[in-house]
Amino acid sequence: MIQEEKYEVAVIGAGAAGLCAATVCASAGRNTLVVDREEHPGGILRQCIHSGFGLRYFKEELTGPEYAERVAEKAERAGVRFRFGTTVVSIRREENGMLAITALSAAEGVRIIRADALILAMGCRERSRGNLAVPGSRPAGVFTAGAAQRLLNIEGILPGKKAVIAGSGDIGLIMARRLTWAGIRVEAVVEIMPYPAGLTRNIVQCLDDFHIPLLLEHSLVNILGHGRVEAVEVAPLSRGVPVTERKFRIDCDTVLFSVGLIPENELSAEAGVELNPATGGPLVDSSYETGVPGIFACGNVLHVHDLADFVSEEAEHAARMVLRRLDGSSGGSGQFPVRVESNLKYVVPNRFLPGCGTRFAFRSLIVCDDGVLEAEQNGKILLSKRFSCVRPAEMLTLELPGSLLKEPGELRFRLRKGEEI
Amino acid sequence: MKKRDLICIACPSGCRLHAEWRGTFEDLNITGNRCPRGAAYAGRELRNPARIVTAVVRSSSAEHPWLPVRTDRELPKPLIDALLNRLYRMRVEIPVSRGDVLIENFENSSVNVIFSSTTTR
Amino acid sequence: MIYDVAVIGAGVSGASTAWRLSRYQLHTVLLEWRSDVGFGVSKANSGIVHAGFHHPLSTLKARLEIRGNLMFEALQHELGFPFRRTGILVAAFSREEMVTVHKLYEQGIANGVPGMEMCGRERLLQLEKKLNPEVVGGCFAPGGGTIEPYRYVFSLVESATRNGVCLKCDFEVAEASRAEDVWRIRSSSGAEVRARYVVNAAGLFADRVSGIFGAEEFTIRPRKGEEYLLDRSSAARPERVVFPVPGAHSKGVLVIPTAEGTTMIGPTSDAVDDKFDTAASAEQMQRILSHVRNLIPGVSPRDLITSFAGLRPVMDNEDFYIALSEKAPAFVQVAGIQSPGLTASPAIGEYVKDLLKSAGLPLLEKVHFAVELAPRHEVRHESPAALDRLHSGNPAWTHIVCRCEKISEAEIVEAVRKGHTTLDGVKFYTRAGMGRCQGGFCAARIMRIISRETGIPMEELTKKGGNSRLAAGRLGDLPVNTAEVRGGEGA
The missing domain is CATH 2.60.40 (Immunoglobulin-like)
Structure with a gap:
């Protein structure tokens, strides 16, 4: 039998956004559920073992796992209910205005969860080599920065011995230091723009500390290797176009891509939520309500933030708007x-x-x-x-x-x- | 007069600091910082650069084979490699709680290594 | 053990041959030099079941293509691979192109292609609403379609092995000798197989294998085709396979609604020297994009999720070379199987079987032949109620590992237990990692499952066998020595 249950607020995603939004709702006495596909709260924060989180939100410097545990503990204390190991496969708005999600878990099979308000907090995913159509062969050793981060920090696996990082986003910079601290040599970070994509402090403490070259206005123009990556070719850019006559080869066995994040809105789009091409996230009104009544969004699923602290703040704000709607205030009209x-x-x-x-x-x-x-x-x-x-x-x-x-x-x-x- | 430009890493703002001093650091003058932590960072960076170190250590848990740890304060840079090499050779028994001390006073630096998550299974 | 037949190469041709032979009372061995089946030419195939109007009946490839096309419904029923008869249309944008379309149409009629139709502009736009409205006309063949080529190969091999064929992967043929009517085949790692008859379906390397057996001398030239894959959410996905008017050596760059819901654009067609050169290039991507946007203007590079390239094994006369060797005894050549080899493959299997029979191989049908493969469950195709029932039998059915393609742990375990123990093996068998994040989230999770099921440590797993190791070891294997890095002051 497919089990069904009903909440006042359902939240998809137990990262910083989902946990902080749920805490606000449950603290106000609303029956609140958070669903997450992982077995533990925190989302991607759990693999971000570096410090630098929480300076705004907790007024102290924390690592990702610490930040995750702290917001999860707040949610638990507020009385939030959780379903972990649970993947939402569809969202729909029923005729009576109720929101229904279909969720799968090993523990409970198929479950229909209904709620008066639904908060989207699924976060984002990394752009991959394939999204950019980077030329070359398709050997092993090509990872997104986040995938390599998971291999190292959760599984204790060395993704390679000698790496080149494409893109200077924060995850890429953080991984340059992490790889170095794992004994892996980072040959260069290659960035197409004339300025780095990540925070300045990360350039200092993740690249400059180790004298890792940052090649600005350069592009990865080829990946070489059959079984495993053997080298990459890098070319300087002139007005955004690679100058292939000046390309050079860097021997390496690993390429990490840190070339941007994309809000994960496939579920939202299937539910009829209209997206903003500029953010990749839903279009929302000042209540953080999407075009589908009762569906709200916050955090990286709405737009990519540079700090988890900002995500928490936005999620709390959005949740207060959800509470107002549940209390009967009018919607987007x-x-x-x-x-x-x-x-x-x-x-x-x-x-x-x-x-x-x-x-x-x-x-x-x-x-x-x-x-x-x-x-x-x-x-x-x-x-x-x-x-x-x-x-x-x-x-x-x-x-x-x-x-x-x-x-x-x-x-x-x-x-x-x-x-x- | 000695001069050096630094970028503060105490928080994400990334303030551009300018430091001036004579022979010793007693007359160290810092400008460009938007908060007192900037001045503190520059002073430390010039005298004895140190960093928060984070890593993972092998554990007895099947579900969490590696657990995150960090130093409880900045560790002087020359000690970082030795700490990492030591951490990667360790194996810890669960359960552990966030904040539990794994290594006390590493190499007499008065820096401790603590767990940054709670693991019970 | 002396096998009756050794088939060299587990691509579409070798796999359909082995599968065809598995119906008979024979001992057949299928030898593959890679770590999984279909990982050579077949893996990067465009996945088109061609309609049969592109080549004249004077060619062997056209005759086998037409016969093969008609066999796919029955095959799908028995083997359960993804296949849809979407129909194929050729779109012309000028009067000159319409001249070629007329020739194709007449060739199609002469070849007996069912339902072949000449179309004006209105009819074409009715058949495919996403087509560039500047189209002037074209032709339509309802019998063409799309298939997942690697799934097709997997299912052929799975059925063949269930019916007694022995599969040996990582077996690279290095030497062959014949004595007392038996071929003795030695692999580069020293393994040995003996067989009375040999089928050379070695794809790009059929020329080399022919040489090893002392058979005909010929040259297989690789012709590269690059393909780009668009996300399943792409608004450009057509209803039909859309072809341009073909050029001299290829059928042109097409827009393909794949059987699994994504959209593929490509392939290019360029002669290369290196049989391992499957690199994609920026120039070709631009070429493909500009070509296909002329067919379907909605194609956008924003929807790209991956790119890849494959190599077609081409004989000098551009036709298939399927024949009993005139130099080596009991040796069948199956070479030059370029397009439309996938379409022709069921007929190739039959044809090779008949050649073997003519060379004296006795064919007695088995009394017990397991015709149908057990249907495979896939979470993305199951109703909630059906999923709930699957869950009560095995909770792993509702544990989703690949979020983009909704692939469950149960599907991944099934793939591993069927012998797909590389990351690409699991990916091509289940689609896990084939979606928009390209394995960014699930690769480590899948590696954990493969490791758990096989006992191979995670750091020793490979992407596709051979030297494609996914990792360099465990944390701690490399000493940290940042002071020495680049000789700087270090951290």
Whole structure:
């Protein structure tokens, strides 16, 4: 018999987002369930054994497993229920407005879980070599940075002896140090952009500490080797195009790819949730509600964050919005669109409610040391905020109080370099 | 006057620090930091660079064959290799709790290695 | 033990030959030099069951293609591999191209291709809504379709071995001699097999194997085809296999709705020197994209999940070479099996069986032949109620290991227990790791399961056998010495 059960709030994913959102809901007395395919809470944090987590959220420096355990303990204390080892295979909204998820687990077989509100917190996945169609043969020894991280930190397996890392995202930088600390030689980190994709501190402590070369404006143009990787070919870029006459060979047996993260929204899309091409995550209103009533989203499934701390904060905020909806407040009606203009890749959320204070998150498309972020509505600048260090790798946030967001009408954001003003 | 530019790694902000000093570090002057931890980091980095070290150690658990550990504070850089090589040779019995001390006062550095997760099975 | 027949090469040709022979009272051995079956030419096949209008009946390949095409329903019923008759259409974008389409149509009619149809623009757009609206016309053959080539090979070999064929992987033929009407075949690692008859279905290396047996001298030239795979969510997935108007040496770059729900674009067709050169290139990707976007404008590089390349084994006259050797006794050549070899393969098996019979091999049908393979359950195709029933028999059915393709632990264990003990073996048998994350999440989990089932330590597992080790050892095997790295101050 397929078992069925009902909750007020169901959360998919027990990473930082899901755990923090669930804690808020359960603390408010809502019957809350978190479903996760792993046997333990924490998601990817469990394999992120390095430190650097929690400085904002816990006011102390923690490793990924510590951060995960701390947020999981908070959730348990709040009375959150868990189903681990449980994979959600479909989500649908039933005719009566109830949300139903079908979940599979070895322990319980097939289970239908219904809820008044559903919070998507599935996180993201890594872009792979295949997504980029990197030329070359297909030997063993090509990993995403996260897959290599799992092999080393969870399984204690050395992915190779001599590595090249493609992409300077934070996971790639962290893995450069991890590989070095495992006795593996890291020959180079190759980045196509003229600036690194990861946080500056990670360049310092993961590359500079070990004199690992960071090849900016270079591209991996070939992977060589039949059984196992034997070498890669790297070429400098000129206006984004590899200069193949100047390509050079780096002998290695391992290639890691750290070339970006993609929010995991296949389940969401199947449930009818509309996605934002700029983020890969759902379009949400200021309540973090998606286009499907009752389905909310937060954390990396919504847009890729650079810090787990920001994920926790956003999840708590989204969960408070879920509680308001359960308490009977109206949904997305009466909301107005939010757009980004120059120099910004995206904004989250994508709608706002006049009179209601809202925190907006952005990704810059430019690098500058003096940026001004402006909010404009109906031809008026509502607020502008200066940022001393603007990097595509680092999320920007702007809080607009309800007192400024009074009027109806489209809200637009733009980013300017300081000297332009 | 000696000068050095540093990037603070105390938090993700990555402040660009500028340090100036004469022969000794007694008159060390740090600018560019947005919080006191920046000044502290620069002072330590110039005198005796140290890092938080994280690693995994082999365990008796079938489900978690390797357990995460870390130093409870920054370990001087020259000791890091020795610590890692020692950790990879160890094997620990479960259960262990987060914060349990695995190695006390490593090489008289007054740095301890602690478990960073709780494992019961 | 002296086998009646040794088949060299467990690709589609060798596998269908062995499977065909398994119906008879024979001792047959199937020799494969790689670690798993179908891992050579067949693995990178486009997976098209061709309709039979591309080649004239004067060629052996056309005759076997037409016969083979008709055999797939029965084969699918018996063996259960993924196969769909989607229909094939050829789209022309100019009057000159329509001239070629007319020739193809007439060739199809002459070849007896069922349901062959000339189409105007409207009819083509009705058959395939995603087609570029600038199409001027084309032709349609409802009997063409798509198949998962490696699944097809696996199922042929699985049925053959269930019916008594002996499979030996990692057996690279190095030497052969004949005495007292028996071939003595030695592998490069010193193993030995003896057989009365030998079938050379060694794909790219059929020329070398022919030489080892002292048979005909010929040259197999590799012709590379690159393919790119789009995620199952791609909006560009067509209903039919869409061909351009063909060129001189290939059928062109196509858009293929694979039998498992993804979309494949390719293949290219370029002569190469190296029989191991399966590298993909940036130039070819751009070429493929521009070609297929002319057919189906919705194809987007954003949907790419992987790329690969395969090599077609080509004879100088471009035809199949299937014949009894005139130099080596009791030796059948099955060489030059390029496109449409997959389509022709069921007929190749039959044809080789008849050649063996004509050379004196006695064929007596078995009394007990297990016709059908037991149906395979796959979580992605089961209803919740059916899954719940599977779970009550074995909880591993509802433990999902590969999230992208919804592959359960039970499916992975089944693959390992059937002998697919490499990561690629499991991947091609189950689809675990074949989806949009390309194994990023599940590879370590699958390695754990293979290790648990086989007792091989995780760090010794391979991607595809041979020297394709997935890991370099255990943490602690390499000393940490950051001070020496690059001679810097180190950490």
